[in-house]
Amino acid sequence: MITVVGTGTGAPPPEEAVAGAELVVGGRRHLDAVRLPEGAERVVLGPLAPALDTIGEYVAKERPVVVLASGDPGFFGIVRVLAERFGPGLLDVRPGVSSVAAAFARLGLPWDDAVVVSAHGRALRTAVQVCRARPKVAVLTGPGSGPAELGAALLHHDRVLVVATALGDPVRERVERVTPAEAAARDWGTAVSVVLCLDGARALGAARTVAGPDAMGPGWALDEGAFAHRDSMITKFEVRALALARLGPRLGDQVWDIGAGSGSVAVECARFGAAVTAVEKTADGVGRIRANAAAHGVDVRVVHGAAPTVLAGLDDPDAVFVGGGGRELPAIVTACARRARRAVVVAMAALDRVPAARAALTHAGLDCDGVLLQSSRLAPLPGDVARLAAANPVFLLWGVRPRARDEGVDQ
Template sequence: MITVIGTGTGAPVPPEAVAGAELVVGGRRHLDAVRLPAGAERVVLGPLAPALDIVEEYVGKDRPVLVLASGDPGFFGIVRALAERFGADRLDVRAGVSSVAAAFARVGLPWDDAVVVSAHGRELRTAVNVCRAHPKVAVLTGPGAGPAELGAAVPADRLLVVASALGDPERERVERVTPAEAAARDWGTTVSVVLCLDGTRALGPVRTVAGAPARPAGWALDEGGFAHRDSMITKFEVRALALARLGPRLGDLVWDVGAGSGSVAVECARLGAAAVAVEKTADGVERIAANARAHGVYVDVVCDMAPDALTALPDPDAVFIGGGGAELPAIVAACALRARRTVVVAMAALDRVPAAREALTGAGFSCDGVLLQSSRLAPLPGDVTRLAATNPVFLLWGTRIPVSDEGVAQ
């Protein structure tokens, strides 16, 4: 049997759990905090694979093993690796308080509506994008993915709560800082978790399902759901296909270039992605911000001209281009250089299609497109209905072609 004890956030290790162990595995600080039985082998966790090999030797001989872990070892912890290797029926897990639960408790906030993301040994950009998109996020930190790195990347209006050495009566610290303050400090190695909060939305409504908000029941919303100028808005038929090709999801970053009303950016944010809207007009910027507020989402709005405005933005997973005029080929080319997955371009002028397509294929994208023509039901006098045609729009999309380790397109 493998006994797994969660400790380190104030929960003591029961002496009886240690007494019979012949192998004790854990981080150095956890091992140093308990009195080990005479003769027990001690393994300090570093790389996981060698430690699991030693555990397997003991398990194969039915010798008792104790694993000491932080907080709740079933929450982004070692229980997953142990269960995959040895089977859940061989585990006796005794969970402590997770660092996330402890951090939210310290600041007096509920966390059933929080999104929890691990940046420990993982790409930081996913955590950053979740922090951009959602009002209450807990980030499990790691080397190169701590408060300083988060502070340098998240919106300036966020509040960061940095929790260090949780459960240690002498060293525990819980500090509230701005992103700029977090970015300017060296936080050492004791940080357990960082909470990223939008103070205006940190207390959400009562929830039935914990975690990330449920995906909306519908998308491709009617144009009437957005403030816009002179019908200058991506029609819902076009938006529906554009969203299908963009594939916005939690952890993604989407650019909406030439955003106009920001309808695409708002819809991407409703689907969980972080969204940046680039719009050159001041009144357009105000409309985008108002539309985001009306739909209860956050959209980062940049008032500038593309493609120059794109230089300072973080790399996107997907890009929607809904404007550009004569600069469209240069904008498509700039977006194609940066997009990790796909670029979608909506064009009313068919003349611009070849140049946009060439920009995408030249950047290594496979390319496809369709001319969308739709007719909507419209009332006529006498309680009858006609079909009213909308303006045709050409939708072009490019998908990045995967490249093998040998540099060959797959």
């Protein structure tokens, strides 16, 4: 049997948890905090493979093993690795208080509506996109993915970072609220437990029935009436439905909406959980996008400027929707296709723009496909009858990076 003991927010584990153990495995600070049984072997966790091999030798001889870990070891912790190697049936897990639970407790905030993302031993990119998209996020940090790096990536976003350091330590514990700029300018050392990223206006949230981030709400490919727009200049819901299916927006993604107009595609991608940047060259369009995002309760970063010029200053996207562009369309599609990690979707009403857009997608190495969408909607006639009213046809092209199609793009 392998007993896995979570040490909570820094308190030493109870002596009885390690009594009788013949092998005790853990971080140096965990091992130093407990009196080991006489004759027990001690393994300081570093690289996992040698420690797992040693554990395996003891398990094979049915000799008792104790593994010490921080907080709740089943929450982004060592339980997964041990269960994969030895099977869940050999584990006796005794969880402590996770750093996430402790950090929210220090603030007096509930966290049933929080998103938790790990940047420990992983790229920071996904954590950044989640922080941009959601109002309450806990980030588990690591070397190279700490408060300074997170703050630098969030400089242009209205967020408060709460940096919790050495949680549970009666002397060293600190919980500090800082702006992204303040976080980026400091050296935080190695004792950071967790970073909370909060939208101050929405940090409390509403009462929950199901834990996790807010659900998207009823439906998608919303009716045009759900958005403010000018003279019906909006991506129609039939086109939007297929575009969203090809974009595949999800939590942890970065999506661009180029020539966003009313921002209907941007808002819908944000409702799916993606971090969205909408590019719009008209000032009144910028205002409409912001108003539509606010009306639907989502965060959309709006960049006022003309593509492709303004794209140079943006982070690389996972997926891009191009709904405008005029004569600059080939250059815009080329710029987007070169940088998109997964897919580019282009909507066009003009027939003569299709070949150039398709060429731009294929020349960038994307697998290209498309469809001409022609739809007719029910329209009332006198006498309580209806007719079919044809909408303008729209070409929808999409390019998918082969690696994304075959293997999936990692987050």
